[in-house]
Amino acid sequence: MDYKIGTNYNGFVLVREENIKEVNSIARIFEHEKTGARLLHMENDDTNKVFSIGFKTPPEDSTGVMHILEHSVLCGSRKFPTKEPFVELVKGSLNTFLNAMTFSDKTIYPIASQNEKDFFNLMDVYLDAVFYPNIYKTKEILMQEGWHYDLEKKEDELTYKGVVYNEM
Numbered sequence: 001m002d003y004k005i006g007t008n009y010n011g012f013v014l015v016r017e018e019n020i021k022e023v024n025s026i027a028r029i030f031e032h033e034k035t036g037a038r039l040l041h042m043e044n045d046d047t048n049k050v051f052s053i054g055f056k057t058p059p060e061d062s063t064g065v066m067h068i069l070e071h072s073v074l075c076g077s078r079k080f081p082t083k084e085p086f087v088e089l090v091k092g093s094l095n096t097f098l099n100a101m102t103f104s105d106k107t108i109y110p111i112a113s114q115n116e117k118d119f120f121n122l123m124d125v126y127l128d129a130v131f132y133p134n135i136y137k138t139k140e141i142l143m144q145e146g147w148h149y150d151l152e153k154k155e156d157e158l159t160y161k162g163v164v165y166n167e168m
């Protein structure tokens with residue numbers, strides 16, 4: 001397919017195109033007209049297909065909320081309302097890479113697969129997770145991933161629990 005600078009493709013306008021010899025790829029930068037989101041597309045003959053979506057998530061305090069949020073959006077979404085779609089993907093997909101990472105100022109959700117159908121499915125699950133997470137409907141998700149008090153029997157001592165809390 002031939003792309004033209006300034007043309008809108010499914011809501012994304014092509015801003016720049018360059019042949020990058022070192023990695024045998026044509027790189028294209030698009031900008032989403034509605035949101036200003038930037039899209040980098042690398043076209044080449046590699047059988048590996050990689051996709052990642054990232055957000056600027058500078059923290060406002062030291063509660064770890066951006067890391068908790070990263071986990072929480074992968075706990076069910078509009079199209080994939082299961083409790084742990086991420087865990088199911090890890091088990092049931094042909095992915096060659098699947099993860100999510102929170103850095104000091106950004107959060108990214110990368111996936112990779114050599115199988116095209118699997119690749120598009122992974123992308124679908126991740127995009128639905130980040131744009132339509134169930135955290136708005138189910139407040140327990142944030143508690144489960146963040147921290148909560150835990151008490152099995154009333155004579156026990158009160159402890160803290162939480163997925164990200166334990167991870168850190």
Ligand SMILES: [Zn+2]
Nearest residue numbers: 067071164167
């Ligand atoms: Zn984590």
